[in-house]
Amino acid sequence: MGKVYLTRIEKFNSAHKLWVEAWSEEKNYEVFGKCANPNWHGHNYTLEVTVSGIPDAITGFIVDAKELSSIIKEYIVEPLDHRNLNLDVAFIRGLMPTTENLVMAIWNQLVSKMPEGCALYRIKLHETDKIYAEYLG
Amino acid sequence: MGKVYLTRIEKFNSAHKLWVEAWSEEKNYEVFGKCANPNWHGHNYTLEVTVSGIPDAITGFIVDAKELSSIIKEYIVEPLDHRNLNLDVAFIRGLMPTTENLVMAIWNQLVSKMPEGCALYRIKLHETDKIYAEYLG
Amino acid sequence: MGKVYLTRIEKFNSAHKLWVEAWSEEKNYEVFGKCANPNWHGHNYTLEVTVSGIPDAITGFIVDAKELSSIIKEYIVEPLDHRNLNLDVAFIRGLMPTTENLVMAIWNQLVSKMPEGCALYRIKLHETDKIYAEYLG
Amino acid sequence: MGKVYLTRIEKFNSAHKLWVEAWSEEKNYEVFGKCANPNWHGHNYTLEVTVSGIPDAITGFIVDAKELSSIIKEYIVEPLDHRNLNLDVAFIRGLMPTTENLVMAIWNQLVSKMPEGCALYRIKLHETDKIYAEYLG
Amino acid sequence: MGKVYLTRIEKFNSAHKLWVEAWSEEKNYEVFGKCANPNWHGHNYTLEVTVSGIPDAITGFIVDAKELSSIIKEYIVEPLDHRNLNLDVAFIRGLMPTTENLVMAIWNQLVSKMPEGCALYRIKLHETDKIYAEYLG
Amino acid sequence: MGKVYLTRIEKFNSAHKLWVEAWSEEKNYEVFGKCANPNWHGHNYTLEVTVSGIPDAITGFIVDAKELSSIIKEYIVEPLDHRNLNLDVAFIRGLMPTTENLVMAIWNQLVSKMPEGCALYRIKLHETDKIYAEYLG
Numbered sequence: 001m002g003k004v005y006l007t008r009i010e011k012f013n014s015a016h017k018l019w020v021e022a023w024s025e026e027k028n029y030e031v032f033g034k035c036a037n038p039n040w041h042g043h044n045y046t047l048e049v050t051v052s053g054i055p056d057a058i059t060g061f062i063v064d065a066k067e068l069s070s071i072i073k074e075y076i077v078e079p080l081d082h083r084n085l086n087l088d089v090a091f092i093r094g095l096m097p098t099t100e101n102l103v104m105a106i107w108n109q110l111v112s113k114m115p116e117g118c119a120l121y122r123i124k125l126h127e128t129d130k131i132y133a134e135y136l137g
Numbered sequence: 138m139g140k141v142y143l144t145r146i147e148k149f150n151s152a153h154k155l156w157v158e159a160w161s162e163e164k165n166y167e168v169f170g171k172c173a174n175p176n177w178h179g180h181n182y183t184l185e186v187t188v189s190g191i192p193d194a195i196t197g198f199i200v201d202a203k204e205l206s207s208i209i210k211e212y213i214v215e216p217l218d219h220r221n222l223n224l225d226v227a228f229i230r231g232l233m234p235t236t237e238n239l240v241m242a243i244w245n246q247l248v249s250k251m252p253e254g255c256a257l258y259r260i261k262l263h264e265t266d267k268i269y270a271e272y273l274g
Numbered sequence: 275m276g277k278v279y280l281t282r283i284e285k286f287n288s289a290h291k292l293w294v295e296a297w298s299e300e301k302n303y304e305v306f307g308k309c310a311n312p313n314w315h316g317h318n319y320t321l322e323v324t325v326s327g328i329p330d331a332i333t334g335f336i337v338d339a340k341e342l343s344s345i346i347k348e349y350i351v352e353p354l355d356h357r358n359l360n361l362d363v364a365f366i367r368g369l370m371p372t373t374e375n376l377v378m379a380i381w382n383q384l385v386s387k388m389p390e391g392c393a394l395y396r397i398k399l400h401e402t403d404k405i406y407a408e409y410l411g
Numbered sequence: 412m413g414k415v416y417l418t419r420i421e422k423f424n425s426a427h428k429l430w431v432e433a434w435s436e437e438k439n440y441e442v443f444g445k446c447a448n449p450n451w452h453g454h455n456y457t458l459e460v461t462v463s464g465i466p467d468a469i470t471g472f473i474v475d476a477k478e479l480s481s482i483i484k485e486y487i488v489e490p491l492d493h494r495n496l497n498l499d500v501a502f503i504r505g506l507m508p509t510t511e512n513l514v515m516a517i518w519n520q521l522v523s524k525m526p527e528g529c530a531l532y533r534i535k536l537h538e539t540d541k542i543y544a545e546y547l548g
Numbered sequence: 549m550g551k552v553y554l555t556r557i558e559k560f561n562s563a564h565k566l567w568v569e570a571w572s573e574e575k576n577y578e579v580f581g582k583c584a585n586p587n588w589h590g591h592n593y594t595l596e597v598t599v600s601g602i603p604d605a606i607t608g609f610i611v612d613a614k615e616l617s618s619i620i621k622e623y624i625v626e627p628l629d630h631r632n633l634n635l636d637v638a639f640i641r642g643l644m645p646t647t648e649n650l651v652m653a654i655w656n657q658l659v660s661k662m663p664e665g666c667a668l669y670r671i672k673l674h675e676t677d678k679i680y681a682e683y684l685g
Numbered sequence: 686m687g688k689v690y691l692t693r694i695e696k697f698n699s700a701h702k703l704w705v706e707a708w709s710e711e712k713n714y715e716v717f718g719k720c721a722n723p724n725w726h727g728h729n730y731t732l733e734v735t736v737s738g739i740p741d742a743i744t745g746f747i748v749d750a751k752e753l754s755s756i757i758k759e760y761i762v763e764p765l766d767h768r769n770l771n772l773d774v775a776f777i778r779g780l781m782p783t784t785e786n787l788v789m790a791i792w793n794q795l796v797s798k799m800p801e802g803c804a805l806y807r808i809k810l811h812e813t814d815k816i817y818a819e820y821l822g
Contacts, residue, residue, distance in 0.1 A: 001652070002683065002684060002685050004648045004652060004682070005681065005682040006647065006648055006679070006680075006681045007679070007680050008678060008679060009677065011265075013179060013180055014178055014179060015152040015176065015177035015178050018745070020744070031744060031749070033751055034218065034219035037219050037220060037221070037225070039152065039220065039221035039225050040177050040221050041151055041179055041218075041220060042150060042151060042152040042178055042179005042180055043179055043180070043181050044180050044181040044265055044266070055646065055648040055652070058644070059579060059644060059646070060566070060643070060644030060646035060649040061646055062648050064579070069678075081171065082171035082172060082174050082178040083176065083178060084174070084176035084178070087176045088176050096743070096744060097745070098744070098745035098746055099691065100745055100746060100747050101740055101745040103689060104686070104689060104740070128148075128150065128181055129694065130693060130695070130754075131692070131693060131694070131750055133689055133690065133692070134689070134690040134692070135687065135689050135690070139547060139548050141514060141515060141544055142544065142546070143510065143511055143542070143543075144542070144543050144544070145541060145542060146540065146541045147541075155333075155334070157332060157333070168333060168338070169333075170340055192509065192511040192512055192515070195431060196429075196431070196443075196507060196509070197511055197512040198509055198511060199511050203444055232334070233332070233333060233334030234334070235329065235333070235334035237278045237280055237334055238334040240278060241275070241278060241329070267282060267284070267343075268280070268281070268283070268339055269281050270278055270279065270280050270281070271278070271279040271324075272278050272279070274276050285676075287589050287590060287591055288590060289563040289587065289588035289589050290590070292470075292471070294469060294470070305475070307477055309630060311630050311631060311632070311636070313563065313631065313632035313636050314588050314590065315561050315562055315563050315590055315629075315631060315632070316562060316564070316589055316590005316591055317590055317592050318591050318592040318676055355582065356582035356589040357585060358588050358589070361587045362587050370469070370470060370471030372470070373417065374415045374417055374466040374471055374472060374473050375466055375471040378412070378415060378466070402559070402561065402592055403420065403559075403592070404419060404421075404480075405418070405420070405476055406417075406418050407415055407416065407417045407418070408416040408418070408461075409413065422813075424726050424727060424813065425726055425727060426724065426726050426727040427727070445766065445767035448768060448769070448773070450700065450768070450769035450772045451700035451725050451727065451769050452698050452699055452766075452768060452769070453698060453699060453725065453726055453727005453728055454698055454727055455728050455729040455813055492719065492726075493719035493720060493726040494726060498724045499724050539729055550821060550822050552785045552788060552789060552818055552819070552820050553818065553820070554784065554816070554817075554818045555816070555817050555819070556815060557814065557815045557816070558815070598819075603783065603785040603786055603789070606781070607703075607705070607716060607781060608703070608780070608781030608783035608786040609783055612716070613816055614718055
């Protein structure tokens with residue numbers, strides 16, 4: 001019997017910009033386009049957290065989805081939702097808030113917090129309905 | 138023969154906050170909750186612009202959808218996309234950027250720009266997948 | 275200046291069946307098809323509650339969306355979510371739980387609960403992604 | 412007690428082009444852009460058929476949704492699905508197959524076919540996820 | 549040349565509850581929360597069945613999607629749709645109907661029924677728009 | 686540190702039919718059903734292009750999403766959008782335009798065009814909301 005993968009989806013809404021301090025304004029706009037707007041822009045992010053495990057013989061759970069949701073809310077949604085990703089969030093301070101960097105940071109934040117009996121398998125983050133990133137550690 | 142209603146959908150991503158300068162920080166948080174975060178947050182907005190008219194006997198169009206799209210992009214998406222709705226946009230300066238105020242402002246911006254033969258009927262704006270506002274003038 | 279319409283979306287998951295006690299099993303299956311299954315079936319319902327009003331000159335709100343959400347949760351989601359629509363819910367007891375009857379019942383439940391300054395305008399309820407009902411009072 | 416509106420959603424996939432025989436190729440491309448491609452293009456259409464009525468006191472139905480679905484399939488989906496809208500469909504022959512013209516043609520096709528006790532209220536047709544048309548007769 | 553993966557999506561609507569007979573009501577509510585409601589609740593399930601194979605040199609198919617759909621309907625949708633997952637379905641009798649257990653049961657039901665030339669690769673089942681499970685055997 | 690996977694989504698609308706010239710009309714309809722309609726039908730295709738790489742230490746990008754989008758538009762969307770997949774497209778000429786064959790052809794078209802620092806990982810193509818194919822080379 002192989003593993004089962006369970007995914008919980010949560011959402012958050014944040015502001016950010018893509019900007020390298022060491023670069024000129026001209027170079028920032030050349031590389032990041034309108035994402036470099038100095039007064040920020042923002043997104044409705046959709047986060048998919050996937051864990052793997054063997055369903056418990058009695059409960060049929062690999063994880064209690066309510067508990068998984070609470071962990072995601074405590075460590076990810078609470079610090080990121082209605083925040084500025086460049087300024088407000090301790091665990092991504094100094095990190096360029098691209099979708100690629102965010103999936104790695106969210107993975108690193110969650111990987112040691114998983115409930116007993118399941119393991120973090122994949123982080124998937126949708127920035128818009130045209131872009132998403134995935135990370136499997 | 139009644140009118141036909143044609144809707145064109147466009148998207149933009151913006152930062153904003155809800156904050157009354159004349160109020161204390163405490164009152165701002167009491168009224169606006171986490172939307173008052175001083176460093177902004179943001180959304181993927183989905184805009185639906187509906188026009189009404191009688192289809193042309195030859196083309197079958199009430200409006201050329203490419204022309205309608207160009208008008209929406211010039212007057213709405215270009216000024217709002219990847220911008221800060223409190224700071225960056227001339228036609229909503231001084232306006233609290235709630236979804237309610239935005240649909241009225243977008244209506245006022247577009248109502249006189251419609252191509253000949255069709256009339257603006259409705260503006261619908263989705264701020265998240267749980268909130269949208271509509272305005273019919 | 276016309277009214278603005280603001281819609282808040284909430285979800286609930288319920289069991290139900292369509293069955294007339296006074297009819298034979300044969301007639302129930304003839305009229306209701308597989309919806310008559312005696313051991314119930316269920317749906318993920320998506321509810322859209324639309325209110326109308328004039329945005330406040332300071333806050334830009336016709337209604338505080340958090341307060342509207344709390345009202346919907348207290349009077350609709352709490353009693354209906356993870357419940358049996360034929361057995362468990364006081365305000366629809368004795369009502370055939372079709373989508374048509376549910377939108378009217380939800381309207382009647384909410385119409386007197388709206389916050390000052392806004393009025394209930396429309397209830398829309400999606401039973402599946404192929405069926406929805408609307409009621410405007 | 413007001414009317415209830417019930418909507419049934421069905422889908423079909425068709426080919427078409429926008430082309431006026433009396434015009435030059437140059438003028439066709441100028442007016443219709445890439446929609447004038449002589450070898451056709453196509454869409455996944457999503458059709459929403461809305462009827463209005465008073466729910467039956469016993470069944471709670473304004474219409475049997477299975478019967479409504481059968482009517483839509485017989486008169487609309489069967490003739491349009493996996494067909495060429497310029498060439499294959501008797502009830503739109505000679506009509507430019509724009510979304511605007513299609514909603515009127517579908518209305519005219521369905522308005523006299525409604526089951527007793529309900530009336531056709533609105534036809535809504537999505538051509539892509541950026542364009543839809545509505546017709547209320 | 550590697551394998552191609554083809555996915556067919558089907559839907560079903562069912563009632564269920566999460567309840568261990570050997571436990572007290574108190575413990576059932578503690579573990580399963582509102583999913584333990586004795587009178588059931590239900591969901592619109594969305595099922596994705598993925599098969600893998602090499603496209604046929606003439607037809608371009610790894611599987612006839614109509615045949616794949618018929619198999620899914622016969623072995624999965626027909627027994628589960630508009631049914632009670634705790635009471636009505638032979639192939640999951642005695643199984644706690646969590647999303648995790650359902651993907652394994654659906655895999656076991658389908659794995660030997662695949663048409664010649666393709667193999668079952670993955671079962672994905674969405675219980676709500678916030679939870680889905682996957683199983684690859 | 687593992688790879689990050691970034692996906693860009695683009696859309697195109699095309700006509701096609703499934704038809705083997707060497708076969709009788711009867712056999713074509715038997716194998717391909719209504720997809721064999723001689724006057725074509727069509728779809729709104731949704732294409733997901735996934736690349737893998739290590740985020741750049743300064744920009745946080747594995748690829749500039751605008752550049753990736755330009756490549757997809759030049760090599761895939763431009764030749765396929767508003768075209769006939771059996772007649773109009775050089776890089777799939779002679780290929781049966783099933784979803785299975787299209788994902789392989791799109792992979793082959795894109796695999797050598799990826800920007801430095803990232804590699805093509807997966808092509809996913811949705812033909813309707815009930816069918817999609819994936820190819821990983």
